[in-house]
Amino acid sequence: MYIIIVGGGSVGYYLCKALLSEGHEVLVLEKNAAKCERFEDELGSVCVRGDGCEAAILAEAGTSRADIFIATTDEDEDNLVACQVAKHKFSVPRTIARINNPKNEKIFKKLSVDCTISVTNLILEHIEEEIPTHPLIHLLTMGEERTEIVEIRIREGSTAVGKSVKELSLPLDSILALVIRNGEKPRVPTANTILEADDRIIALTTTDSEEALRKELTGS
Amino acid sequence: MNVIIMGCGRVGAQLASLLDAEGHKITVLDVDAYSFRRLPPPFGGTALVGDGTDEEVLKKAGIEEADAFVAVTQGDNRNVMAAQIAMHIFGIPKVLCRIYDPLRRDIYEALGLEAISPTTVFAQLLKGKLLAT
Numbered sequence: 228m229y230i231i232i233v234g235g236g237s238v239g240y241y242l243c244k245a246l247l248s249e250g251h252e253v254l255v256l257e258k259n260a261a262k263c264e265r266f267e268d269e270l271g272s273v274c275v276r277g278d279g280c281e282a283a284i285l286a287e288a289g290t291s292r293a294d295i296f297i298a299t300t301d302e303d304e305d306n307l308v309a310c311q312v313a314k315h316k317f318s319v320p321r322t323i324a325r326i327n328n329p330k331n332e333k334i335f336k337k338l339s340v341d342c343t344i345s346v347t348n349l350i351l352e353h354i355e356e357e358i359p360t361h362p363l364i365h366l367l368t369m370g371e372e373r374t375e376i377v378e379i380r381i382r383e384g385s386t387a388v389g390k391s392v393k394e395l396s397l398p399l400d401s402i403l404a405l406v407i408r409n410g411e412k413p414r415v416p417t418a419n420t421i422l423e424a425d426d427r428i429i430a431l432t433t434t435d436s437e438e439a440l441r442k443e444l445t446g447s
Numbered sequence: 448m449n450v451i452i453m454g455c456g457r458v459g460a461q462l463a464s465l466l467d468a469e470g471h472k473i474t475v476l477d478v479d480a481y482s483f484r485r486l487p488p489p490f491g492g493t494a495l496v497g498d499g500t501d502e503e504v505l506k507k508a509g510i511e512e513a514d515a516f517v518a519v520t521q522g523d524n525r526n527v528m529a530a531q532i533a534m535h536i537f538g539i540p541k542v543l544c545r546i547y548d549p550l551r552r553d554i555y556e557a558l559g560l561e562a563i564s565p566t567t568v569f570a571q572l573l574k575g576k577l578l579a580t
Contacts, residue, residue: 280524282550304500304524308551311527316554330502338531 228252231293231319233279233309234300235262238325242299243273254288280308282316290317297323303331310340362445363437366429373434376404379444383424387444393418395443398436405429451476451513453499453529454520458545460485462517467492474508477520499529502536515541523547530560 228251232239235257246253247270256279257263266274277284279298290296296313298306303326310322323342324335335343352365367376381387387395392403406420407413407427414420422428422444432440448471452459455477464487467473473492476499477483483494497504499518510516516533518526523546530544544562546552552564 280551281548282554302524304522304528307528308524311558312551312554315558328501331500334502334528334532334536337535 228294229289229292230254230295230297231256231279231285231288231290231313233296233298233306234325235259235266235274236299236301238299240266242297243270247273256284256288280305280312282312285312285317290319293317293319295319295321295323297325299325301325301327303327307331307335307338307340310335311338314339314341363441368434375432375434375437377430377432377437377440379428379430379441381422381424381426381428382445385424385445387422387446388424390422391418392416392420392422395422397443398432398439401430401432401436401440403428403430448472448514449509449512450474450515450517451499451505451508451510451533453477453516453518453526455482455485455494456519456521457485459517459519462519463492464490474513476504476508500525500532502532505529505532505537510537510539513537513539515539515543518542518544523551527551527555527560527562530562534560 230246230251230253232243232253232255235255239255243253243255253273255266255274256277257274258278260276263274263276275288290313296310296319298309300306306324310324313319314322321341323344324340326332326335326343326345327347329345329348332343332345355361356364362380364378365375366378403416405413406416408423409425428444430440450466450471451474452463453476455475459475463473463475467490475492475494476497478498480496486494495508499505510533516539518530520526526544526546530542533539534542542561544560546555546562546564547566549564549567552562555562
């Protein structure tokens with residue numbers, strides 16, 4: 228596949244390296260001459276100096292035959308414009324933008340960027356996983372509908388302890404998929420499954436309902 | 448008319464004071480409070496420190512009640528992003544955007560943004576003046 232990367236910072240550099248090793252054709256667009264040189268020295272001629280938001284540079288880079296276009300600079304507005312120019316002027320089928328301000332995720336989607344990677348959210352999620360007392364852990368976010376898989380620990384003293392699944396008022400778009408209990412095999416809960424303290428629940432939910440689900444299962 | 452102007456440079460400040468003098472309700476946004484020195488003393492509108500590409504800041508500036516939004520910061524991409532937020536997220540009926548790069552202006556004009564390239568406008572003006580003699 229032909230992949231164009233805008234921004235030769237550390238994200239652009241390691242992404243380029245990884246994609247090259249997978250055998251893809253990769254081109255990096257970077258404004259800074261010193262950064263371009265580093266690519267030249269270490270990875271060969273994979274970097275063109277220029278502004279990845281400029282149509283003339285993108286034309287030169289052969290953007291119209293690119294399969295994927297990835298904007299990785301640390302300025303959200305630059306990533307937005309680069310992806311929009313690639314999409315609307317060069318009809319690139321898949322555009323991916325790095326986002327630093329998590330609030331921009333929704334805006335970018337609305338403005339026709341195909342995929343967004345929120346760096347700040349990723350870091351937060353990984354740190355959450357490392358804090359054992361955190362009641363809700365994000366395991367996976369899927370697709371456009373903002374569906375996510377989360378793990379929730381039922382704490383001692385939570386109002387959910389001793390209740391059956393049907394007694395809980397779960398958000399409509401949330402499903403409890405699995406109950407993991409110490410020393411037992413994980414099982415799919417039924418309406419009559421009674422929750423116990425220290426149960427770990429794997430649930431399917433959405434970004435909007437996550438908070439309501441967390442409250443229902445861990446509230447006291 | 449209720450107008451939000453993003454960017455209080457020479458153009459933004461002058462536009463703000465012209466509209467203010469005609470009795471319009473003006474809010475000027477800039478990331479640097481020092482820029483507001485350009486607003487003349489009789490300016491009766493609101494000056495707000497904040498980034499116009501941030502939804503929350505726009506809400507604070509009263510974008511939900513605004514009739515028009517003008518993006519005139521130094522950065523083409525910032526202007527483009529803020530103008531699109533005003534247009535597509537908040538549904539502002541009149542959105543104007545400065546884009547220095549003529550090629551980029553053409554792309555966004557095609558996407559429905561009312562964009563002005565001072566580069567093109569000024570070059571044409573100069574050409575007209577030169578050839579008129």
